[in-house]
Amino acid sequence: MRKSLLIVSLALGLSALALAQGGTILLNxxxxxxxxxxxxxxxxxYHNGHPNVQxxxxxxxxxxxxxxLQAGTVDFGASDFPLSDDILAQSKFKILHFPTVLGAVxxxxxxxxxxxxxxxxQKALAGIYLGTITKWDDSxxxxxxxxxxxxxxxxxxxxxxxxxxxxxxxxxxLAKVSDEWKNKVGKAAISVNWPAGLGGKGNEGVTGLVKQTxxxxxxxxxxxxxxxxxxxxxxxxAAGNFVKADLAGVTAAAGADAKNIPDDFRVSITNPAxxxxxxxxxxxxxxxxxxxxxxxxxxxxxxxxxWMLTEGQKYNEGLSYAQLPKDVIAKETQAISLIK
Amino acid sequence: xxxxxxxxxxxxxxxxxxxxFLRRLRGGDEIAHLITLxxxxxxxxxxxxxxxxxxxxxxxxxxxxxxxxxxxxVWDPNFxxxxxxxxxxxxxxxxxxxxxxxxxxxxxxxxxxxxxxxRKVSDVVSFLIDLLAAVPSVIYGLxxxxxxxxxxxxxxxxxxxxxxxxxxxxxxxxxGPNYGVGFLTAGIVLAxxxxxxxxSVSREVLxxxxxxxxxxxxxxxxxxxxxxxxxxxxxxxxxxxxxxxxALARALGETMAVTMVIGNAPTIAASxxxxxxxxxxxxxxxxxxxxxxxxLSSLIELGLVLFLITxxxxxxxxxxxxxxxxxxxxxx
Numbered sequence: 001m002r003k004s005l006l007i008v009s010l011a012l013g014l015s016a017l018a019l020a021q022g023g024t025i026l027l028n029x030x031x032x033x034x035x036x037x038x039x040x041x042x043x044x045x046y047h048n049g050h051p052n053v054q055x056x057x058x059x060x061x062x063x064x065x066x067x068x069l070q071a072g073t074v075d076f077g078a079s080d081f082p083l084s085d086d087i088l089a090q091s092k093f094k095i096l097h098f099p100t101v102l103g104a105v106x107x108x109x110x111x112x113x114x115x116x117x118x119x120x121x122q123k124a125l126a127g128i129y130l131g132t133i134t135k136w137d138d139s140x141x142x143x144x145x146x147x148x149x150x151x152x153x154x155x156x157x158x159x160x161x162x163x164x165x166x167x168x169x170x171x172x173x174l175a176k177v178s179d180e181w182k183n184k185v186g187k188a189a190i191s192v193n194w195p196a197g198l199g200g201k202g203n204e205g206v207t208g209l210v211k212q213t214x215x216x217x218x219x220x221x222x223x224x225x226x227x228x229x230x231x232x233x234x235x236x237x238a239a240g241n242f243v244k245a246d247l248a249g250v251t252a253a254a255g256a257d258a259k260n261i262p263d264d265f266r267v268s269i270t271n272p273a274x275x276x277x278x279x280x281x282x283x284x285x286x287x288x289x290x291x292x293x294x295x296x297x298x299x300x301x302x303x304x305x306x307w308m309l310t311e312g313q314k315y316n317e318g319l320s321y322a323q324l325p326k327d328v329i330a331k332e333t334q335a336i337s338l339i340k
Numbered sequence: 341x342x343x344x345x346x347x348x349x350x351x352x353x354x355x356x357x358x359x360x361f362l363r364r365l366r367g368g369d370e371i372a373h374l375i376t377l378x379x380x381x382x383x384x385x386x387x388x389x390x391x392x393x394x395x396x397x398x399x400x401x402x403x404x405x406x407x408x409x410x411x412x413x414v415w416d417p418n419f420x421x422x423x424x425x426x427x428x429x430x431x432x433x434x435x436x437x438x439x440x441x442x443x444x445x446x447x448x449x450x451x452x453x454x455x456x457x458x459r460k461v462s463d464v465v466s467f468l469i470d471l472l473a474a475v476p477s478v479i480y481g482l483x484x485x486x487x488x489x490x491x492x493x494x495x496x497x498x499x500x501x502x503x504x505x506x507x508x509x510x511x512x513x514x515x516g517p518n519y520g521v522g523f524l525t526a527g528i529v530l531a532x533x534x535x536x537x538x539x540s541v542s543r544e545v546l547x548x549x550x551x552x553x554x555x556x557x558x559x560x561x562x563x564x565x566x567x568x569x570x571x572x573x574x575x576x577x578x579x580x581x582x583x584x585x586x587a588l589a590r591a592l593g594e595t596m597a598v599t600m601v602i603g604n605a606p607t608i609a610a611s612x613x614x615x616x617x618x619x620x621x622x623x624x625x626x627x628x629x630x631x632x633x634x635x636l637s638s639l640i641e642l643g644l645v646l647f648l649i650t651x652x653x654x655x656x657x658x659x660x661x662x663x664x665x666x667x668x669x670x671x672x
Contacts, residue, residue, distance in 0.1 A: 061628035087631065156519060161604030161617075163417070163629025186418035190629050193416035198519060198615045199604025201625055208485060213493070213519060 030058040031065020031078030077287040080165020082266035094290040099283035102322035104222040106232035118233040119144040119242040126178035131196030157197030158218035163190040173270040223320040237279040249278035255325035398641035422638035426606035430616040435591040437527025446538025454546035473536040481600035484529040493520030521603040524612040534587035545579030595624035
């Protein structure tokens with residue numbers, strides 16, 4: 001009984017595989033969770049237009065996506081952070097980065113008696129997360145929020161408990177604006193040794209802790225805040241203006257420096273110059289091997305990339321992702337020919 | 341096990357040949373023996389493969405940190421410095437809190453259900469308790485976040501700080517900032533999760549105590565409670581302890597519910613109100629996104645450490661059971 005069941009299921013699996021290979025190109029991909037909603041939308045729409053290409057994406061996290069790509073178990077990966085020089089050097093084959101959409105991270109808070117929108121200076125955010133600013137009525141917070149009566153209460157700092165692209169963007173910003181952060185906690189990373197605070201799992205975990213804990217502050221993805229109507233504060237940019245994150249501001253941040261974007265697209269766009277830019281944002285990338293042996297797969301991936309940079313971008317704003325700036329799209333379109 | 345197999349094979353007289361063997365097969369004895377043997381050996385194989393994999397894959401971390409890994413308090417993926425101390429501490433503390441709450445509660449409930457409650461009530465209640473044991477842990481985590489955490493922050497926490505917190509020595513357990521999440525909250529949620537195991541198994545064990553034991557005690561003039569506490573419970577001691585260790589194993593390895601209520605900050609603090617982290621919880625939250633090789637290797641070594649802790653505690657449990665059996669109770 002047990003054996004026959006095994007044989008039947010094996011046969012079913014094999015025939016399904018055979019069907020999939022007969023005429024259909026099946027691409028497997030895995031990686032970042034943050035862009036999963038837009039990726040699954042893209043893969044679905046693309047499949048409708050190209051019935052012979054089916055892309056199966058598993059949102060297992062950027063780290064897992066990178067490992068699976070290096071192990072050769074997926075056709076391409078996806079990551080919320082660019083691969084470090086070390087990881088690229090260790091890799092057995094060359095990996096190309098292709099930016100797909102933009103995301104931003106915003107501070108959200110819950111302070112007893114304060115309902116308005118708070119302004120955060122760069123020093124204030126760094127100080128709060130370093131644990132050096134411990135009270136809400138600290139002068140660094142108060143001076144940017146004239147007219148708001150801040151309580152003399154301890155700040156409860158909340159961060160992500162797991163490794164996360166959101167944390168990467170947040171710490172990238174903090175390391176850029178604070179030397180103390182850079183020396184003590186280090187460069188941008190998906191997970192750090194936090195000097196202060198509690199950890200929540202996922203955007204929902206951080207939001208839940210912030211909502212429940214009086215006088216707390218946390219950081220979450222912009223799209224999560226927008227979709228769930230979670231209020232968030234303004235952040236001071238390099239020009240000194242306080243900017244509330246929105247999709248246009250995020251695209252502006254990416255566009256501000258688009259001409260200087262490196263050829264491999266591994267770039268941090270936190271805290272760029274420009275009066276209107278929102279300073280805590282980042283690309284998210286598809287990771288593709290430079291050399292793909294299987295010609296049909298290679299052409300399918302290249303065609304999908306072209307579609308993603310043109311048609312695909314139209315779906316971004318409906319799902320609260322910021323579009324890529326035009327200059328970046330032009331540069332990426334050229335880079336597609338690097339895949340051989 | 342293999343020795344047993346050979347003896348049985350040898351029992352077949354050589355001249356009987358294949359026909360006798362076939363007859364035995366038809367009888368099912370040989371097949372049953374073979375199948376159970378293979379399955380039992382499979383468990384051992386599985387366990388050793390598990391340890392082997394953990395051992396091999398934690399090579400980088402073991403080579404770099406050595407024994408220091410057990411005592412380092414830092415967990416810093418950014419500077420590639422990893423230590424297990426806060427996680428070991430958190431695992432032991434939350435499990436201890438869980439058992440301190442769950443054992444009296446579970447044992448008392450089991451005694452009530454098996455000895456004092458009418459049989460019908462007992463059956464209905466234990467059916468419900470068995471249902472509780474099957475609830476997925478993430479549901480307990482949600483329960484923790486929405487009910488236990490707010491109550492801990494606004495009521496239980498402040499109450500503990502203002503009363504027990506002022507007592508010398510013991511007070512150190514209940515001091516400092518109270519966020520609602522932390523060791524105590526995680527321990528309470530774990531206690532809720534493991535108590536069904538203790539009740540369910542202990543009740544079954546208590547019910548197997550022979551009727552004659554109770555009658556004999558009563559015949560000697562014992563009250564109902566005396567017969568329960570001095571005769572029935574000691575008789576079932578081994579089984580009750582088994583239920584406690586089953587509960588401990590579940591508490592040590594719990595991931596999701598703990599992650600949701602412990603605060604996820606690797607700290608070693610005397611206060612039970614402080615946020616912390618456990619081995620299972622940190623593996624569950626950081627494994628998927630772990631990039632560098634050393635980072636991954638350290639997480640795997642944490643898995644090995646958890647295995648070691650479970651192994652040691654189970655060993656101690658065996659010793660404890662043997663020791664108490666020698667001291668009386670149920671005849672071997």
